[in-house]
Amino acid sequence: MTKSALVTGATGQDGSFLMELLLKKGYRVYGLVRRLSVPNLGNIEHLIDRVTLIDGDLIDQSSLNSAVKEAEPDEIYSLAAQSFVATSFVQPVLTGEITGLGVVRLLEAMRAYAADARLYQASSSEMFGKVDREPQDEGTPFHPRSPYGVAKVYAYWACVNYREAHGLFVSNGILFNHESERRGLEFLTRKVSNGVARIHHGLAKTITLGNLDAKRDWGYAPEFVDLMWRILQHKESDDFVGATGEAHSVREFVEEAFHVAGISDWEAHVKIDEKNFRPSEIYNLRGDPGKAKRVLGWQAKTTFKELAKIMVEADIENLEGSRKPK
Ligand code: NDP
Ligand code: GDR
Numbered sequence: 329m330t331k332s333a334l335v336t337g338a339t340g341q342d343g344s345f346l347m348e349l350l351l352k353k354g355y356r357v358y359g360l361v362r363r364l365s366v367p368n369l370g371n372i373e374h375l376i377d378r379v380t381l382i383d384g385d386l387i388d389q390s391s392l393n394s395a396v397k398e399a400e401p402d403e404i405y406s407l408a409a410q411s412f413v414a415t416s417f418v419q420p421v422l423t424g425e426i427t428g429l430g431v432v433r434l435l436e437a438m439r440a441y442a443a444d445a446r447l448y449q450a451s452s453s454e455m456f457g458k459v460d461r462e463p464q465d466e467g468t469p470f471h472p473r474s475p476y477g478v479a480k481v482y483a484y485w486a487c488v489n490y491r492e493a494h495g496l497f498v499s500n501g502i503l504f505n506h507e508s509e510r511r512g513l514e515f516l517t518r519k520v521s522n523g524v525a526r527i528h529h530g531l532a533k534t535i536t537l538g539n540l541d542a543k544r545d546w547g548y549a550p551e552f553v554d555l556m557w558r559i560l561q562h563k564e565s566d567d568f569v570g571a572t573g574e575a576h577s578v579r580e581f582v583e584e585a586f587h588v589a590g591i592s593d594w595e596a597h598v599k600i601d602e603k604n605f606r607p608s609e610i611y612n613l614r615g616d617p618g619k620a621k622r623v624l625g626w627q628a629k630t631t632f633k634e635l636a637k638i639m640v641e642a643d644i645e646n647l648e649g650s651r652k653p654k
Contacts, residue, residue, distance in 0.1 A: 334399040336360040336434065337407030338381065341510045342450070344371035346405055346553040351378055353557070358399035360384045360392075360408065371510050386430025392437040403560050404447040406434050409480075412514055413454060416476035417607055428479035428486075435490045435498070443496060446560045449487045451500040452480045453545070453571070453613050463545075463616035466502065466567055473608040488567075497565045501556055504571035504615040507635060508549040509642035516578060517546065517639060520585045525643035527597055528589045529650060534597050538604025540579040543612045547572045548630035548638070558624040571615020572628040584633055588640040 333350050337343040338359025350357045357379040359372065369376065382398055384391035386408050396404070409427040410416065416423040431449060438447055454477040455470045472478045487498045511518035516537075523535030547570075555570045586594035620626045630638070 330354060330356050331402045332356045332358065332400055333403045333405065334358045334360065334382075334395060334401040335405045335407060336384075336386065337409065337450070338379075339368050339371055340407060340411070341371065341508055341512065341549055342506075342553055342556075343405075343407050344375070344510055345508070345550045346407070346556060347372065347375055347379055349550075349553050349557060351375065355403075356380075358382055358395070358401070360395050386426045386433060389433050389436065392433050393441060396437040396441045401442055401445045404434070404438060404442070404445050405450075405556060406431055406447055407450045409450065410476070412512070413474045413476045414514070414604075414606060416474050416479070420475035423475045424479045424482075427476060428482040431483035432486050435486060435496070439490065439494055439496060443494075446497040446499070446565070447487070448556050448560050449483060449498065449500045450556075451484045451487075451502045451567070452477070453502060453504040453615060454610065455481045455484060455502065456613060457610050459610075459612065462612065463571070463573065463614045465569055465616040466619055473610050474606065491565055499559045499562070499565045500567040501559050502567060502569045503552055503555070504545040504547065504569070504613060506547045506549040506552040506570075507639065509639055510549070511639075517581060517635070520582055521636070521639035521643045524585045524589045524591070524640050525647050527591065528644055529647050531647065531650065534599050535582075536599045536601045536604065537578070537582070538600065538602075538606070539609055540582065540600070541577055541611070542609060543575040543577045543614070545571045545573070545575050545614045546581070546632060546635060547628040548635050551628050551630060555620060555624070555626045558620075558626050562624060566623075568620045568624065569615050569617055570620055570626070570628075571617045572632075573615060573617055574632060575612060575614035576632050580632075581636060584636040585640050588637050589644065
């Protein structure tokens with residue numbers, strides 16, 4: 329029988345790749361989309377004839393109830409969030425409402441209307457925060473460093489609690505940074521790939537950044553949505569780290585991105601502005617994906633340099649035709 333999947337955060341980077349994957353696997357796919365004054369369907373334009381979009385907002389319980397009733401899902405992918413860490417410092421209450429409580433609202437909808445479904449929660453390496461060990465795995469304690477990280481910890485434990493208290497199949501993927509040509513423009517890798525492409529085309533001279541010394545474990549998003557799916561196919565609900573196992577600094581990413589565009593004097597094109605620093609930063613994150621490999625046969629493949637190349641080349645191509653006249 330055709331399986332049904334409900335994906336929240338359908339318009340985001342991960343939602344778009346995940347819905348592609350689920351369609352390929354033959355699922356009937358429902359995507360939850362919130363009403364905006366101008367629809368934000370850019371990432372899923374190519375899919376909208378093949379998926380059913382349902383109006384709903386994580387702030388609104390009744391819309392989540394209706395979405396679950398309409399989709400009758402076998403699998404629910406809980407991806408919607410206020411996902412930008414920097415914004416969470418200036419909108420902490422909104423972030424808590426959406427990224428934290430929003431997940432509980434979805435769990436309540438599942439408990440009432442789809443108690444036999446399986447739910448994947450998009451947990452984050454930001455929950456580890458100020459780490460006391462490296463690499464981080466499923467047993468590493470949480471010490472979040474932003475309202476976003478705090479909200480994700482709340483959602484993580486809510487999922488564990490619904491598993492233990494109500495016997496629901498709810499699994500967390502604790503994923504480290506994963507990026508792509510569909511990443512939002514404010515995130516570091518895309519800000520850089522887009523900025524480099526603009527410089528390449530003569531549309532800008534510099535990129536303004538913050539902390540170049542922070543290190544992240546950066547992978548390629550399409551591989552990480554495959555992990556989400558595998559987590560829900562496992563015989564029992566459980567929590568898994570998804571990561572490449574390698575960390576690189578922001579500086580290394582910037583250097584590599586300029587290198588892809590053939591620009592060697594990258595430092596001449598980068599300005600630093602205090603406003604891009606976080607009130608409390610996470611300096612170093614590197615994941616141990618050993619359990620995902622052992623239990624689910626999953627492994628990240630795209631290397632750090634390949635990731636920079638994919639993103640910079642895509643942005644250079646996107647901006648082709650918008651070169652400034654001399
Ligand atoms: P994006 O920011 O690209 O997408 C977030 C999605 O959530 C968008 O579709 C957005 O809709 C939707 N959304 C936001 N607020 C609401 C709301 N109130 N009601 C309904 N939908 C809402 O995130 P990613 O795709 O990168 O990430 C997916 C999930 O994985 C997020 O939960 C994120 O926190 C988490 N995560 C991401 C990692 C990464 O490196 N990408 C790593 C670890 C975890 P709209 O288009 O309308 O804004
Ligand atoms: P992150 O991603 O906070 O790790 O969260 P982001 O790309 O925003 O930052 C990565 C690192 O780069 C540093 N940095 C800058 N970041 C941005 N955005 N803009 C800048 O100008 C800049 N300069 C330096 C940051 O300080 C940080 O150290 C992402 C999100 O996708 C979360 O939703 C997800 O949970 C985690 O990854 C895992």
